[in-house]
Amino acid sequence: MGAIGVIALNAFRESLRDKILYNLVLFAGLLIGLSVLLADLTITEHHKLIADMGLAAINFIGVIIAIFIGISLVNKEIERRTIYTIMARPISRTFFILGKYFGLVLTLFVNLSIMLAVFLVTLWLYHIPIGLSLLQAVQLIFVEILVVTAIALFFSTFSSTTLSAILTLGVYVIGHLTADVRSMAAKGESGTVKAVVDVFYYLFPNLETLNIKGQAAVGVLVAPEYLMLASLYGVVYAGVLLAGACAVFQQRDF
Amino acid sequence: MDDIVIEDLTKSYTSGWPGRPPYTALGGLSLTVRRGEIFGFLGPNGAGKTTTLKILLGLVRATSGAAFLLDRPAGDVGTRRRIGFLPESPYFYDYLTAEEFLSFYGQLAGLGRTVIAQRVADLLSLVDLVDARTRQLRKFSKGMLQRIGLAQALIHDPDLVILDEPMTGLDPVGRKQVRDLILSLRDRGKTIFFSTHILHDVEMICDRVGIVIKGRLLASGRIDELVRQDHTQSVEIVCQQIRAEGNAFLHSLATRVLQQGQQCLLILPTPDAVDAVVGEIRRQGGRLLSVTPHKASLEDLFFQEAAPGAFHAESHRHTGRAS
Structure with a gap:
């Protein structure tokens, strides 16, 4: 196994031993509790509501874990000085960053898979039809998580844990607003505002592209081309951020 | 290598x-x-x-x-x-x-x-x-x-x-x-x-x-x-049956004179004065108990080097000694 794999598996083991996957219990409780409540409260459309809530919960928990573990991936190693003995080994800094990233991605993948399984079982119990659109939505949620993890890791290579959290959350929120803000700015007359909004639009990730939860909950499929292009966009964006993280990390003193 | x-x-x-x-x-x-x-x-x-x-x-x-x-x-x-x-x-x-x-x-x-x-x-x-x-x-x-x-x-x-x-x-x-x-x-x-x-x-x-x-x-x-190389050894001399307090000669040679009852401890900064001090003890009718050369330790060297001001005064000395 290569150095990236060794570090990734160790990062995965760390999240298991630190009981990160305990959140799944919270997720399952939340999902089942809400489903019962909604099934009782709503007369019609409770199918859509349960599907909607399930996807939202998967997305929310995935992003929260991506941010809060992502921001400490590198910082914790430096603050706890565990990085000294790792970097004294025949491992390049780039491999270390990639190993940490893929370790967290593996954790998130396992997490997401189990949440999806719980979600599908809940739907089945309530006799709600399981459409392909739900799986499409989960695929793009995973791509969004790849991007958010890369953002958190990027910031954690040069800023403190708290600052990284604030910056990552900021980018996440902006990432979900840029498309709307851009369309609003397009209706206005100010060229400067449009130019500034354009810069934001292209610089920040357009995370709304990866959000198809609303239509997926009512069973509307997106075109396979859209799914592929949106996924590619997310992966490339994460790749660029990882390259940036590696470049910054290369210059750091410990 | x-x-x-x-x-x-x-x-x-x-x-x-x-x-x-x-x-x-x-x-x-x-x-x-x-x-x-x-x-x-x-x-x-x-x-x-x-x-x-x-x-x-x-x-x-x-x-x-x-x-x-x-x-x-x-x-x-x-x-x-x-x-x-x-x-x-x-x-x-x-x-x-x-x-x-x-x-x-x-x-x-x-x-x-x-x-x-x-x-x-x-x-x-x-x-x-x-x-x-x-x-x-x-x-x-x-x-x-x-x-x-x-x-x-x-x-x-x-x-x-x-x-x-x-x-x-x-x-x-x-x-x-x-x-x-x-x-x-x-x-x-x-x-x-x-x-x-x-x-x-x-x-x-x-x-x-x-x-x-x-x-x-x-x-x-x-x-x-x-x-x-760096330290001149000091010497400790212990003797008996001698009153060293009033002896100006011993005081001029020793950096420290400690009288405890019949026993007297003299610390000399270098070995050079040992003969003179031993001769004086005998002349005074004293009994020589021990002569101990005090070998400077690494600790002495370390504290000398680490002392305030040592950095500038000593830094040039390394040139010929580094290996």
């Missing part, structure tokens, strides 16, 4: 605020460590020892100067296959068991599964942690952490072992174990470079030492050479 060569190494840290001068951690440090020797890198806290070690391992970049390990530039990734490192007060992945921990470092060193299993068993035995092999490191004492840290530094059987304060936090038994381990490594032809501020450890096991103060090497060489 030199395994470590450091040439005029400097490291400055900018303050981050405009107008504030940078902090200099290393100010032109040069030294060499020969193959197969135990070299003690001695200095008070903040002298620049850890910074030097970090530069050697590529954890920190030097501002200027050069360093070479095993004939390759410091920080070279491939060379690290032949280097073992234990940082000061090591922190490790505490969720791993001792076995998993050593196995992880073996994998990072690129060892095969069979070799790792054998090395892990051998090293756990060597550092006396066989019984704790399935215990997570978060349940280890400080001494146990230090020992498992040493084991990880040796997992790939490195040629050069760099240890940052390896005795820190150990009880006397643990210190002896570490000393014995270092000596056994040297016996197997390994080179050991370790930093410490504990003089006793250095005196007991090091072939050569380097004294670093304020980021500069002030002296390096064999301990006996350093001590002999």
Whole structure:
């Protein structure tokens, strides 16, 4: 196994031993509790509501874990000085960053898979039809998580844990607003505002592209081309951020 | 053959605020460590020892100067296959068991599964942690952490072992174990470079030492050479049946005169006046009990070098003595 794999598996083991996957219990409780409540409260459309809530919960928990573990991936190693003995080994800094990233991605993948399984079982119990659109939505949620993890890791290579959290959350929120803000700015007359909004639009990730939860909950499929292009966009964006993280990390003193 | 060569190494840290001068951690440090020797890198806290070690391992970049390990530039990734490192007060992945921990470092060193299993068993035995092999490191004492840290530094059987304060936090038994381990490594032809501020450890096991103060090497060489070259030995004379208080002659030769009942202790700054003092004691009818030359220790040298103002006054002396 290569150095990236060794570090990734160790990062995965760390999240298991630190009981990160305990959140799944919270997720399952939340999902089942809400489903019962909604099934009782709503007369019609409770199918859509349960599907909607399930996807939202998967997305929310995935992003929260991506941010809060992502921001400490590198910082914790430096603050706890565990990085000294790792970097004294025949491992390049780039491999270390990639190993940490893929370790967290593996954790998130396992997490997401189990949440999806719980979600599908809940739907089945309530006799709600399981459409392909739900799986499409989960695929793009995973791509969004790849991007958010890369953002958190990027910031954690040069800023403190708290600052990284604030910056990552900021980018996440902006990432979900840029498309709307851009369309609003397009209706206005100010060229400067449009130019500034354009810069934001292209610089920040357009995370709304990866959000198809609303239509997926009512069973509307997106075109396979859209799914592929949106996924590619997310992966490339994460790749660029990882390259940036590696470049910054290369210059750091410990 | 030199395994470590450091040439005029400097490291400055900018303050981050405009107008504030940078902090200099290393100010032109040069030294060499020969193959197969135990070299003690001695200095008070903040002298620049850890910074030097970090530069050697590529954890920190030097501002200027050069360093070479095993004939390759410091920080070279491939060379690290032949280097073992234990940082000061090591922190490790505490969720791993001792076995998993050593196995992880073996994998990072690129060892095969069979070799790792054998090395892990051998090293756990060597550092006396066989019984704790399935215990997570978060349940280890400080001494146990230090020992498992040493084991990880040796997992790939490195040629050069760099240890940052390896005795820190150990009880006397643990210190002896570490000393014995270092000596056994040297016996197997390994080179050991370790930093410490504990003089006793250095005196007991090091072939050569380097004294670093304020980021500069002030002296390096064999301990006996350093001590002999730098310090005139004092002499203690103990005698009986003599009243030394009123004796102006003895007071003029001794730096200290202590009278305790019939017994008198005289401390002479050099051996030159011994004959004169012994003659005076006999003349006065006293009885000579002992004449003890006081050999200057590394501690004396260290404190002299570390004394305020020593940095500027002594810095030039290193030039002809560094090796």
